[in-house]
Amino acid sequence: MKTIxxxxxxxxxxxxxxxxxxxxxxxxxxxxxxxSVAPMRGSAHGMGPYDPSDPPSEHTQQxxxxxxxxxxxxxVALLAPAHGDPVEAILEIADKVDADLIVLGxxxxxxxxxxxxxxxxxxxxxxxHRDVLIAH
Numbered sequence: 144m145k146t147i148x149x150x151x152x153x154x155x156x157x158x159x160x161x162x163x164x165x166x167x168x169x170x171x172x173x174x175x176x177x178x179s180v181a182p183m184r185g186s187a188h189g190m191g192p193y194d195p196s197d198p199p200s201e202h203t204q205q206x207x208x209x210x211x212x213x214x215x216x217x218x219v220a221l222l223a224p225a226h227g228d229p230v231e232a233i234l235e236i237a238d239k240v241d242a243d244l245i246v247l248g249x250x251x252x253x254x255x256x257x258x259x260x261x262x263x264x265x266x267x268x269x270x271x272h273r274d275v276l277i278a279h
Contacts, residue, residue, distance in 0.1 A: 144171040148242035149220075150233050150267070151179050151209040152202075156248025160278035161209055164246040165216035167276070175213060175220045176240045179205040180229040199226060230266040237273060246276045 149164040151157045168175045179202040183192065206222045213220040223240070225232035237245050249264050268275045 144173050144243045146240055146242045146244075147173050147175045148223075148233070148237045148240060148245045149175060149177045149209065150229075150245065150247035150263070151177050151205055152248075153179075153205045153208065154248060156278060158212075158248075160246050160248040160276075161212055162216075163276060163278045165213055165218045167244065167246070168218045169216070173243070174240075175218055176223045176236065176242065177206055177209045177213070177220045178223040178225050178233060178236050179203075179209070180232040181224075181226040182229060183227055199224070202226075229263045230270065233263070233267055234270055237271065242273055244274045244276060245271055246278065249277045249279045 144167070147164050147168055149161060151161060164175055167173065181199040181202045182197060202224060206224060210220045210222060223236045225236060233245065233247070245267060247264050247267060264277045268277065
């Protein structure tokens, strides 16, 4: 294992995923790339503007916090900011960095989200062509 991609959003679940990514990285002396995806509103012409309640600046702060926390664990992290659909962005970055493992947190979803299949971790697991570790 050479490369790990950590999807991070600052939640408690993603903080647990960060700890797992650090453990695996240290065990295998693997490189860690961290992404936080700023979603964009959809429009009739494709991607629209950013959601003002979830701006890119918040994701930049999340990436910097993850990088600092990984440094405390003795792991150097490369940052991979992204925007768009979180699932597609995570998979694109995993391909770009040739990740051996994608690490992300699991989120408690509402009944509506479960009914509509709105789980980033679930969708990444279904669509990825590489190993995925989901921290609970």
